[in-house]
Amino acid sequence: MTFNTDLPIIAGNWKMNGLNQSKKEIGSLLKKITNISKSNVILFPPFTIIETFAKLTENSGIFIGAQDCHHEDYGAYTSAISASMISDVNAKFVIVGHSETRTANNYTNNIIRLKAEAAHRNNLIPIVCVGESDLHRKSGDQFNFVKAQLEESLPQSTTRDNTIIAYEPIWAIGTGNTAATKDIVEMVNCIFSKLNSMKSNKKDIPRCLYGGSVNPSNSRDILSIENIGGLLVGGASLDSSQFSEIINLI
Numbered sequence: 454m455t456f457n458t459d460l461p462i463i464a465g466n467w468k469m470n471g472l473n474q475s476k477k478e479i480g481s482l483l484k485k486i487t488n489i490s491k492s493n494v495i496l497f498p499p500f501t502i503i504e505t506f507a508k509l510t511e512n513s514g515i516f517i518g519a520q521d522c523h524h525e526d527y528g529a530y531t532s533a534i535s536a537s538m539i540s541d542v543n544a545k546f547v548i549v550g551h552s553e554t555r556t557a558n559n560y561t562n563n564i565i566r567l568k569a570e571a572a573h574r575n576n577l578i579p580i581v582c583v584g585e586s587d588l589h590r591k592s593g594d595q596f597n598f599v600k601a602q603l604e605e606s607l608p609q610s611t612t613r614d615n616t617i618i619a620y621e622p623i624w625a626i627g628t629g630n631t632a633a634t635k636d637i638v639e640m641v642n643c644i645f646s647k648l649n650s651m652k653s654n655k656k657d658i659p660r661c662l663y664g665g666s667v668n669p670s671n672s673r674d675i676l677s678i679e680n681i682g683g684l685l686v687g688g689a690s691l692d693s694s695q696f697s698e699i700i701n702l703i
């Protein structure tokens with residue numbers, strides 16, 4: 454089973470949800486998906502069940518990833534999980550720079566870049582999250598803020614094949630306030646003009662997902678936005694009916 458860089462990506466971030474018993478969700482999700490070969494479906498469960506989920510989904514069309522990684526591969530970092538450990542249990546992806554982890558741990562863009570580099574070293578594809586707060590948007594600073602995040606968080610080694618970006622406005626995450634199409638279009642244009650200025654070769658420009666209160670009713674419109682390569686779904690990915698409905702729209 455290989456990641457197909459030409460297909461849309463539908464990623465489900467379970468955040469701090471999921472126990473061993475949640476493995477039954479995988480079975481019901483697989484039953485409800487009618488078009489698994491039309492997209493790359495990636496689930497991001499908590500660390501404790503990554504290995505179980507990776508085994509359960511082997512050759513099913515669903516990929517498994519982790520929600521964060523440390524920037525070093527090993528060492529005296531109590532409580533941390535490295536990209537090498539994530540790779541060791543057969544996960545293929547890792548989210549870095551999600552706004553919830555940036556805020557909780559005061560992660561700088563520089564740390565996010567080191568995490569993405571650790572992912573590359575260990576054959577994981579990082580989803581590098583960017584997105585402005587309500588305050589930045591209200592002050593009109595959202596474009597400069599996201600451009601700086603891209604400039605400072607993306608490793609030199611970034612290519613279309615080894616990295617994914619997710620635009621997740623912080624004010625849209627878990628709030629039910631999905632960004633308006635016009636706002637997503639403006640920001641995605643800004644993201645790609647920045648990426649074009651950073652990378653001379655088109656093959657080095659990663660795809661961009663949208664995340665923030667995605668649900669079955671708004672995903673079709675968001676997916677139809679030019680240059681949106683897929684969705685990063687939080688709350689709605691916990692429910693196999695809602696998540697499969699989003700996947701089946703592709």
Ligand code: PGA
Binds near residue numbers: 621628685687688
């Ligand atoms: P949400 O979360 O879909 O619940 O808003 C998205 C995310 O945090 O990735």
